[in-house]
Amino acid sequence: LPAQEFSNILLDEVENGIYRLTINRPKTLNALNADTLKEMDAAIEILEADPSARVLLITGAGEKSFVAGADIEHMSHLTPIEGKAFAEQGMRIFRRLETLRIPVVALVNGYALGGGCELAMSCDFILAAENAKFGQPEVNLGITPGFGGSQRLTRLVGRAMAMELLVTGRTMSAEEAMRRGLVNHVYPQAELADEGMKLAAMIAGKSSSAIQLTKQLVQRGQDLDLDNACVMESDLFGLSFSTEDRQEGMSAFLENRKAKFS
Numbered sequence: 001l002p003a004q005e006f007s008n009i010l011l012d013e014v015e016n017g018i019y020r021l022t023i024n025r026p027k028t029l030n031a032l033n034a035d036t037l038k039e040m041d042a043a044i045e046i047l048e049a050d051p052s053a054r055v056l057l058i059t060g061a062g063e064k065s066f067v068a069g070a071d072i073e074h075m076s077h078l079t080p081i082e083g084k085a086f087a088e089q090g091m092r093i094f095r096r097l098e099t100l101r102i103p104v105v106a107l108v109n110g111y112a113l114g115g116g117c118e119l120a121m122s123c124d125f126i127l128a129a130e131n132a133k134f135g136q137p138e139v140n141l142g143i144t145p146g147f148g149g150s151q152r153l154t155r156l157v158g159r160a161m162a163m164e165l166l167v168t169g170r171t172m173s174a175e176e177a178m179r180r181g182l183v184n185h186v187y188p189q190a191e192l193a194d195e196g197m198k199l200a201a202m203i204a205g206k207s208s209s210a211i212q213l214t215k216q217l218v219q220r221g222q223d224l225d226l227d228n229a230c231v232m233e234s235d236l237f238g239l240s241f242s243t244e245d246r247q248e249g250m251s252a253f254l255e256n257r258k259a260k261f262s
């Protein structure tokens, strides 16, 4: 599916190598149905195939919501087997996003509930607007999280706080989410998009090979024991010495000039 045919999301290259994916169903507060997930999958495929891609920003259309969850209307018609397939679809796509070779940053501009919180947690990190709200309210619908919420929330905020949030279904403010380590920075709503672009430009100006190797280290390392994780780090450290960026980065330092990465 080419980007021009998307009807539930927007994918644009805002500047060289800086992509923005917007979940674009504002009438449902950007709820995720199967078609939206399919388009996200196609968008990730486009990014995977573009060697000039440097960073991906993900946000929601409108002023009110990032993503208010999986689409409850859609889910209300599903059998248990179909429900499982829907979870597997979301799980696979979020994992594909999480392991995309470039950094992925969520700009959470309002509600990030259920599947929305799960989407934000599948990004490398989160910038939030002051009005953002985070939570896993699935218990209120008589279901469990299905796109990785029970697992990623526990890894990000610890077991005790994750349990509290999961069993009460309560929402957290942006400020609380930052205090708990879920969110990196909170900005006034009107400044979130600009702050996201500033950060993206900073990332895009650095060594893309070093950034991609670093993402692999963090992503793969967190599921390894420390001995194997450190072996991987020395391997990729060695590999980074084979790049032109290493040549340029070190020469620039020694010559007292700013590095210009290709």
Ligand code: CAA
Residues within 6 Å of the ligand: 027, 028, 029, 031, 068, 069, 070, 071, 072, 073, 090, 111, 113, 114, 115, 116, 118, 137, 138, 141, 144, 145, 146, 147, 149
């Ligand atoms: N799915 C489908 N439609 C949704 C939706 C969702 N998750 N969230 C909001 N909408 C729709 C509403 O039905 C409403 O549609 P209509 O205008 O046609 O009535 C429209 O978006 C606006 O929503 P509200 O009128 O409810 O707006 P509000 O400001 O009063 O409340 C809200 C906002 C608190 C976010 C509320 O909409 C809400 O609680 N939404 C559901 C949140 C939720 O439970 N998310 C988890 C879903 S389960 C899940 O995600 C499973 C998983 O892990 C995979």
